[in-house]
Structure formats: structure tokens, C-alpha cells
Amino acid sequence: MARIVQKFGGTSVxxxxxxxxxxxxxxxxxxxxxxxxxxPSAMAxxxxxxxxxxxxxGGADDTGEYDVVVSxxxxxxxxxxAIALQKLGVGARSMLAWQVPIHTDSRHGRARIMDIDRDQMxxxxxxxxxxxxxxxxxxxxxxxxxxxxxxxxxTSAVALAAALDADRCDIYTDVDGIYTSDPRIVAKARxxxxxxxxxxxxxxxxxxxxxxxxxxxxxxxxxVRLQVLSTFADVAxxxxxxxxxxxxxxxxxxxxxSRDEAKITLVAVADKPGVAAAIFGPLADAGVNxxxxxxxxxxxxxxxxxxxxxxxGYLDKAIRVIEEKRQxxxxxxxxxxxxxxxxxxxxxxxxxxxxxxxxxxxxxxxKGINIQVISTSEIKVSVxxxxxxxxxxxxxxxxxxGLDAD
Amino acid sequence: MARIVQKFGGTSVxxxxxxxxxxxxxxxxxxxxxxxxxxPSAMAxxxxxxxxxxxxxGGADDTGEYDVVVSxxxxxxxxxxAIALQKLGVGARSMLAWQVPIHTDSRHGRARIMDIDRDQMxxxxxxxxxxxxxxxxxxxxxxxxxxxxxxxxxTSAVALAAALDADRCDIYTDVDGIYTSDPRIVAKARxxxxxxxxxxxxxxxxxxxxxxxxxxxxxxxxxVRLQVLSTFADVAxxxxxxxxxxxxxxxxxxxxxSRDEAKITLVAVADKPGVAAAIFGPLADAGVNxxxxxxxxxxxxxxxxxxxxxxxGYLDKAIRVIEEKRQxxxxxxxxxxxxxxxxxxxxxxxxxxxxxxxxxxxxxxxKGINIQVISTSEIKVSVxxxxxxxxxxxxxxxxxxGLDAD
Numbered sequence: 184m185a186r187i188v189q190k191f192g193g194t195s196v197x198x199x200x201x202x203x204x205x206x207x208x209x210x211x212x213x214x215x216x217x218x219x220x221x222x223p224s225a226m227a228x229x230x231x232x233x234x235x236x237x238x239x240x241g242g243a244d245d246t247g248e249y250d251v252v253v254s255x256x257x258x259x260x261x262x263x264x265a266i267a268l269q270k271l272g273v274g275a276r277s278m279l280a281w282q283v284p285i286h287t288d289s290r291h292g293r294a295r296i297m298d299i300d301r302d303q304m305x306x307x308x309x310x311x312x313x314x315x316x317x318x319x320x321x322x323x324x325x326x327x328x329x330x331x332x333x334x335x336x337x338t339s340a341v342a343l344a345a346a347l348d349a350d351r352c353d354i355y356t357d358v359d360g361i362y363t364s365d366p367r368i369v370a371k372a373r374x375x376x377x378x379x380x381x382x383x384x385x386x387x388x389x390x391x392x393x394x395x396x397x398x399x400x401x402x403x404x405x406x407v408r409l410q411v412l413s414t415f416a417d418v419a420x421x422x423x424x425x426x427x428x429x430x431x432x433x434x435x436x437x438x439x440x441s442r443d444e445a446k447i448t449l450v451a452v453a454d455k456p457g458v459a460a461a462i463f464g465p466l467a468d469a470g471v472n473x474x475x476x477x478x479x480x481x482x483x484x485x486x487x488x489x490x491x492x493x494x495x496g497y498l499d500k501a502i503r504v505i506e507e508k509r510q511x512x513x514x515x516x517x518x519x520x521x522x523x524x525x526x527x528x529x530x531x532x533x534x535x536x537x538x539x540x541x542x543x544x545x546x547x548x549x550k551g552i553n554i555q556v557i558s559t560s561e562i563k564v565s566v567x568x569x570x571x572x573x574x575x576x577x578x579x580x581x582x583x584x585g586l587d588a589d
Numbered sequence: 590m591a592r593i594v595q596k597f598g599g600t601s602v603x604x605x606x607x608x609x610x611x612x613x614x615x616x617x618x619x620x621x622x623x624x625x626x627x628x629p630s631a632m633a634x635x636x637x638x639x640x641x642x643x644x645x646x647g648g649a650d651d652t653g654e655y656d657v658v659v660s661x662x663x664x665x666x667x668x669x670x671a672i673a674l675q676k677l678g679v680g681a682r683s684m685l686a687w688q689v690p691i692h693t694d695s696r697h698g699r700a701r702i703m704d705i706d707r708d709q710m711x712x713x714x715x716x717x718x719x720x721x722x723x724x725x726x727x728x729x730x731x732x733x734x735x736x737x738x739x740x741x742x743x744t745s746a747v748a749l750a751a752a753l754d755a756d757r758c759d760i761y762t763d764v765d766g767i768y769t770s771d772p773r774i775v776a777k778a779r780x781x782x783x784x785x786x787x788x789x790x791x792x793x794x795x796x797x798x799x800x801x802x803x804x805x806x807x808x809x810x811x812x813v814r815l816q817v818l819s820t821f822a823d824v825a826x827x828x829x830x831x832x833x834x835x836x837x838x839x840x841x842x843x844x845x846x847s848r849d850e851a852k853i854t855l856v857a858v859a860d861k862p863g864v865a866a867a868i869f870g871p872l873a874d875a876g877v878n879x880x881x882x883x884x885x886x887x888x889x890x891x892x893x894x895x896x897x898x899x900x901x902g903y904l905d906k907a908i909r910v911i912e913e914k915r916q917x918x919x920x921x922x923x924x925x926x927x928x929x930x931x932x933x934x935x936x937x938x939x940x941x942x943x944x945x946x947x948x949x950x951x952x953x954x955x956k957g958i959n960i961q962v963i964s965t966s967e968i969k970v971s972v973x974x975x976x977x978x979x980x981x982x983x984x985x986x987x988x989x990x991g992l993d994a995d
Contacts, residue, residue, distance in 0.1 A: 199645045236669055239605045241676045248675070251668030251683050255661035262657030263642055269654070270647045277657050281687060282732060326688060 185350040186218040186308075190318060190340035193227035194357045195414035196260045205414060206267035208355065209313060213273050218308045220347065221275075221315045222340040223264050225256025230319075230333075246291035250320075250330045254280075257317030257336070265315045274312040278303055280320040280328065285339070287321030287329045294321050294329035296338070299346035308347075316343060337398035345405035352407050353420075358393060359413035360421035361386065363586040364438040368577050371587040375436060377422045377429050382436050383409075385529045385563045399423065426531055434539060435530035435584040438577050444474070444525045445498040446555065446567060447505070451486040451515035461511055462489065469504045471497045475525070475558040475567060489514075490556055492567060495521050523555065524573045527565040528580060540564045546583035552576055591756040592624040592714075596724060596746035599633035600763040601820035602666045611820060612673035614761065615719060619679050624714045626753065627681075627721045628746040629670050631662025636725075636739075652697035656726075656736045660686075663723030663742070671721045680718040684709055686726040686734065691745070693727030693735045700727050700735035702744070705752035714753075722749060743804035751811035758813050759826075764799060765819035766827035767792065769992040770844040774983050777993040781842060783828045783835050788842050789815075791935045791969045805829065832937055840945060841936035841990040844983050850880070850931045851904040852961065852973060853911070857892040857921035867917055868895065875910050877903045881931070881964040881973060892921075896962055898973060901927050929961065930979045933971040934986060946970045952989035958982055 189212065191205050205223070212219045225233075233253045243249035261277040268275035283303055287294035304314045318336025321329040331338050337354060344352035361383065362372040378386070380403035387396045393411055402409050402423065412420025426432070452458055463473055474492045481487035493501045498521055505517055533539040540557075543564055547554060552575065556567035568576055581587055595618065597611050611629070618625045631639075639659045649655035667683040674681035689709055693700035710720045724742025727735040737744050743760060750758035767789065768778040784792070786809035793802045799817055808815050808829065818826025832838075858864055869879055880898045887893035899907045904927055911923055939945040946963075949970055953960060958981065962973035974982055987993060 199642055203646065233665065236605055236665070237672060240609065240669055240672050243672045243675075245672065245675055245682070248668040248671045248683055251671070251685070252665050255664050258661050258664075259639065259642070259658050262654040263646055265654045265657070266643060266646045266649045266651065269649075269651055276651070277654055279657070279734075328685075 184216050184218065186347060187212055188220045188222060188340050188344040188347070188349045188352045190222040190336060190352065190354050191224060191414060192336070192354070192356045193224045193230070195355050196223050196225075196264070197227040199263065201414075202260065202263050203267050205355070206264060206271055206273070208414065209264075209268060210271050210273050213313065219313050220304060220308070220343055220349070221264060221268075221313055222318045222336060222343060223257060223260040223315065224318050224336040225260060229256040229259075247327050250291050250328045254317070254320040254328050254330050257319050261315045261317040268313055268315070274310065275315055276307065276312060277315045277317070278307070279317060281322045281326075283316060284322045285316075285320070285342070287323055287331070289323040289325060289329070291323070291327075291329055293332040294323065296321060296331070296342045299342060301346050304343075304347060334395040337395040338401060341398045341401045341405070341407050341409070344407045345401065349407070351410055352402065353410045353412060354394060355412060355414040356393065357413065357415065358411070359416050359418055360411050361393060361423070361437070363436065364577055364581050365440070368574050369438070369581045371581065373586060373588040375421050376419070377424055378436055379426045379429060379531050380423060381426070381562055382529050382531055383423045385527065385560070386437055386439050394423070429531075432532040433530055434532040434536055435528050435586065436532075437529050438580045438584070438586070439527045439529060440573060440577055441525045442570060442573065443495050444492050444523050444567065445495045445519060445521040446490060446492050446523050447498075447501060448488055448490040448518045449505070449512065449514040450488050450517065452489050453513050454481040454485055454487040458489075458512070461508070462505075465504050465508050466493075466501060469500055471501045471504065475556045475565065477556045492523070492525070492556065522570045523567050524570045525565050525567050526573070526576050526580065527563050528584060529563045531562050533564075534561055542583055543580060546579050547576060550575055550579050590622050590624065592753060593618055594626045594628060594746050594750040594753070594755045594758045596628040596742060596758065596760050597630060597820060598742070598760070598762045599630045599636070601761050602629050602631075602670070603633040605669065607820075608666065608669050609673050611761070612670060612677055612679070614820065615670075615674060616677050616679050619719065625719050626710060626714070626749055626755070627670060627674075627719055628724045628742060628749060629663060629666040629721065630724050630742040631666060635662040635665075653733050656697050656734045660723070660726040660734050660736050663725050667721045667723040674719055674721070680716065681721055682713065682718060683721045683723070684713070685723060687728045687732075689722060691722075691727045691748070693729055693737070695729040695731060695735070697729070697733075697735055699738040700729065702727060702737070702748045705748060707752050710749075710753060740801040743801040744807060747804045747807045747811070747813050747815070750813045751807065755813070757816055758808065759816045759818060760800060761818060761820040762799060763819065763821065764817070765822045765824055766817050767799060767829070767843070769842065770983055770987050771846070774980050775844070775987045777987065779992060779994040781827050782825070783830055784842055785832045785835060785937050786829060787832070787968055788935050788937055789829045791933065791966070792843055792845050800829070835937075838938040839936055840938040840942055841934045841992065842938075843935050844986045844990070844992070845933045845935060846979060846983055847931045848976060848979065849901050850898050850929050850973065851901045851925060851927040852896060852898050852929050853904075853907060854894055854896040854924045855911070855918065855920040856894055856923065858895050859919050860887040860891055860893040864895075864918070867914070868911075871910050871914050872899075872907060875906055877907045877910065881962045881971065883962045898929070898931070898962065928976045929973050930976045931971050931973050932979070932982050932986065933969050934990060935969045937968050939970075940967055948989055949986060952985050953982060956981055956985050
């Protein structure tokens, strides 16, 4: 007997028929002798509608009320899924966050889970029942409803799995797993059987948005085995696990990309101590996250060019900051460019292998693709290139690292 | 300073713009120095949609889950109304039934309020805040959500008014008060400034569905002064109060009617003790409520005709029972007719005046309208007539009792 948390995304519970199908998925695990806790999202589109209501009133100053409104989507699907399970003869009952309770802090709209009381759920599980716990919501010390921020249902599921010492947390979604690259671009992309938490985090943060970063971090911290799989196809998914569980590590597990990047170059910045702080301090103060940074060594020791990237949506804000601080920064001009894409090769195997970055640079050079900025981490190499080369670069790298399916 | 509970019906909170308008209504009372508790219904149509969800899953065996689903409509409008009030500078916060708490029994889907804890609301009121409490919902001893049955928001509002010793409970709806008769039929119908609880109950039970009968009963029991008024028109409404508050009592306050009636006549029933019990016992067992009953004295002392009315929707069921019990009842034949209407004149003043019924019979006779069945109570005279005479009868009676507007 295993204990499994099954989380179902918005497209998986999009309407009553989908909820019935989800109930069959739960029943199958129960019939196999497993204990199941089900965690539904809101029906696809419902949370957006509820958020729109609050916005069209003028936006919620009191985010506590925002939470009262937007948390109802998951409450509805939880009640409906419990009914659907009962119709299949599976004992089930909904447990809202205030009933479990799932204790969070008081940061409405973006609360963090502090503690989950497992007693009610254990009692139901011991009676052979399926607790249906709505994702996304919690209860703060002031006895009010909180929500965990968009996509918080993944986090709810992982937190419940950790609290209940579950054997696995299955994340049902509309894709059937994690691929070596975006299948819309790379026809030969392969589904991965397993991937490490670290790789999944890098994949997510560079644009492969299947799992919430926060949920993966929590799973890694608590050693929760995650599985990403499709509600709609009856095939095995991808397991996200600890590195120890993967015996034969691939050199590179996947090629990810993000079009959501913009590049700024400050020309002829003074080459002296404190300049970087003078630039990136005000940007951080303005809430602009800087990603990649490159500073060349200056030829004359006096002035240098400084290039960095920001999320494209923050480009205007970043430019405003740079213009305001022109006097302090003392650059001669700045150049911005949002026609760029960040392409990354990711793999825990590269820790123990040299030459991974070199293979990337060579593959891109062979196609005549110019690299504008490079950044590396222990398990990732990222390059910034012109956006027009996106598909060519990704496909070439996919082949170069031997990831293509037969 | 007065303490007022303001309840807003589904059409009053039908969308975000309506909710903003409702917030202005609340603000006006607050600005006048009053303490206000606001009780919104769900947006018009939303509860039906939620009920449909549960039905299309196959109907909720576990009505606890039904309540989890359908109670979300009021939760949404409560959060939105709190936001809208805050936007107008009015301190407000939603308090769901489990937060107040509003304690009910455990009869999911049709729970009864047992006790309301006033502490949280008193605390908010003392701080100059408006508690926004969703109608229709409660919390049962098992710590689960309950609902009070359709139209339960009126009941919630009256119960809150009683618990908080409110000076008044204002029921905002899409009509601006209680009229002497249905304005769609009687162009000269007048809005009543005041009406007694007893009259309101009779008006409601014979088809003038503005207030839930249950809410009026509760208001009468606890002496809560009710006001029915329009969200959309800025005019005084109708006060529903104790008889003592009405100095000059009208002989007749209104003419009500119900088309939702059907008549059954059993021909040649044995005229002996126990026959009525033999007939109405099985009907009651089958859940069929019988309203008016007439039994003639038999000429020969052996057989008589027995006529009674039921709600039209129960006619088929009633006929089935009668056919099944044919042997026991020993009638020669039965006749059913659903082309009938019940017309009632209502007024507490008739307690102290004779001749009210006579005036009714005369007015109908003058128009050539045949009376099929008569029933009377202390403050009501009802007659059953052919449905085709509905409008003629109501208008004639309205004039006969001097109710016509100038």
C-alpha cells in the first residue's frame, strides 16, 4: 500500500465531465489498495474571472478580501470531486483549508504554508476515505482565508505530501511529462523518465513551465517524490526525484529557452570599483531583477562596456532607472534590445564532465549563431542570442548533445 | 444611531456594477451615523449554476458536499462587497458563517440556525467597521458548511438582526415594497407603508413572493422590524411590523392570488366517521399537502361529495394515491381540475369587523363569478374560482375594498 497525493490542474477539472474522469483516476489508485489525498485546482478560467471581478471593483486594497473571493474556485471543484467520487462508490469528503487546517502566514495573496495539521486527514484515510483538499488556499493566524499566489495548488499538493509522509505526489496536467526540449520546436524531443529536482528547477526557471518553481523547491527540501503526468493520456509520466535515485546520469537532460528577455548595454562606463553597485543597487530598489551580467575588461583601464539582461516586461522600468541615474553612472550611451532569447543546456551530469559548454559554443558557431552573453551555473550553461535563431539553436543543441529520439 | 442589517438579493448584486451601487447604499447608512451589517445573496443565476453542477454529476448523495459547492456564491459577493466598501472609504470586512460563527443544525441543504455568536460582529461594529456576512450559509456541529435552503438569505438577515438586537432589517430587492395586489394585474395597486407580520405571511403563502415565509415567521417571533425596499429606486419601502405599530388598521390590506392550485372532487363518498382520515392520511404520507377542504352535508345521510385542493405540481401524485386507495375510500368517481385560482382578501382589521367575507361574495356575484370552494382564517378569506376569471375577480375586489389608488 502506498500513500499518494494526486493534484489535478485547471484543465483537468475544466468542467463536470472532466471532474468525473478525474474521479476515475482517483478510484484506480484506491482500487489498487493505495491511500489517496486529492488536490484539485479551480476549473480552468475561473480564477481569472474571480480576479477580474476584484480588479473591476478597483483592485483589492485588502488582499484578505481578494483571498475570500478567489479561493472559491477550488472550493467548488473540491465539493464536486467529492460528490463524483461518492457516485463511484469511493468514500470521500472535502476538507477546506480552514477545516484541515493548513496554517499559513498572513501575507494574503502570496501566503506561505507554515504548518499542516494531519489529524483530520489521517482520520479520514484510516476510515478508507479520500480527503479532497482544495489547492491554493490556507488559513492565517487571524482565522482568515489566505491564498498562496498563482499556481499555488502545486505547492499545496507538495506540502500535503510532505506533511503526510506520502510516497509520491502526482501532478496531473495537460502534458504527459517533462521533455528534453519544447516539443513544439523540437519534433525529436523525448520524454524523460526521470529528472532531478535541480534540473527541474533550472528547466522551470528558463521557461519550461510545467511545475511551479516553489513546489519543486519544497519537494526537494522535504524529499517528496514528484511525478508529472497527463490526466488525458494513460501513459507513464516523468518522475522528479533526488539525484541519488538516478543511476545513469545524462550529461545533459534538456534544452530550455526563454524569449522573455531583454538586454541592456551601458557604453563606456568608468572602469573603477563600486560601479556595479551603483548600477544594480537602484535597479534592485526599483524591483527589477537582473539575470545575466557581462563586463569586459577595458583596454585602456578607464572605461568599459557593461551588458546585462532583465525580464522583458521590466525593460521600460529598467531604462527609466538608468536614465534617472545617468549622472551617477557616467555612461556615454545605452543600447537596449528585446529581440533576444536565452537558450540553456541543463544537466546534473555536467558537474563531473568538462567540455559541456565548449560543445554548446561549437554547435552554435557551426550554424553561424553569434553568442551575445554567456552565464553558467553548476548544472547549466546559458547563452543569449538573437531571437531569430531560437529554433535553429535549440534543434542544433538537441542533436549535438545526443538527445534526439530515434 | 441605529443598528441596521441590510440584505441584498441576487438581482441587487448581479454584477460588479450592481455591487458598487449596493456599496453606496451601505455607505449612506454609515454616513448617517448608523451601524450596519450587510448580507449579500449570490449573484443572480450563480446558485442555479452551482446546483446544476452538482446535479450533472448525478446529484449529491452527501448534501454536505452540495453545501460546500453552493455556498461559494455568497462568499464571492461578500468579498467583493467588502472591497467595494473599502474603495468608498468605508471600513468593512467579510465574515463567513464559519468565522462568525453562525451555528446551525446538521441538516445539510436545509439547515436551521441554532445560535449566532455576536462577538466578532460586535467587535467590528465597535471599530466602525461593516461586517459583510454572506447569507444562506451556516456551520454545523461537525465543523462543516451548511446552507439554509433556497431563499435562505432572508432568513440569515433576520436571524442576524435578532442576534444583534438591530433596530431594523432592510431587505433590498427588485421591487420597492409590498403592494395591495399584484401591480401587473391591478394598475391601481398601491404600495403599503406598513403591513403586519401576519398579513405578510398570508400574502407570501398565497403567491406574493417578496419575502421568504420562514424569514417573516422568524421576524415575528423575535420582533425584528422588517423593511422591504428597492435597490434600484430611491423611495421608501414597506415596513413589516407588529400589529401594535399600526395605529389605523385597514379592514383589508391586500388581495393576493395563487394560480398554482388544483382541485379534486371525490363523488359519492360514504358519509360516515373516519372517511376524512382515510383520505387525507394517505395523501399526507405521500407528501401531498392539502389546502382547502369542503364536504357537503349529504341529503340522504349515506353519501356525500368531498372537494379539496392541492398544489398543482402534486396533482398527479394525489391522483395516484386516490386511485390506489379506491377500495378503501369507496367513492363512485373523482373529478380533477387544475384550471382554478385561489383569490384571497387579507387584513388584520377583519378580526374586529363582520361582513368582510360577505362583501367579497357579493362583489364576485356581481360579476357573475361562481365560487367553487371557500376557506377562511382569522385574517383571510380565500375562494377558489375558475382561472379565466382571475384578473376580473382581483380587480373587482380591489375596488370593492376601497384599495384603488387615486
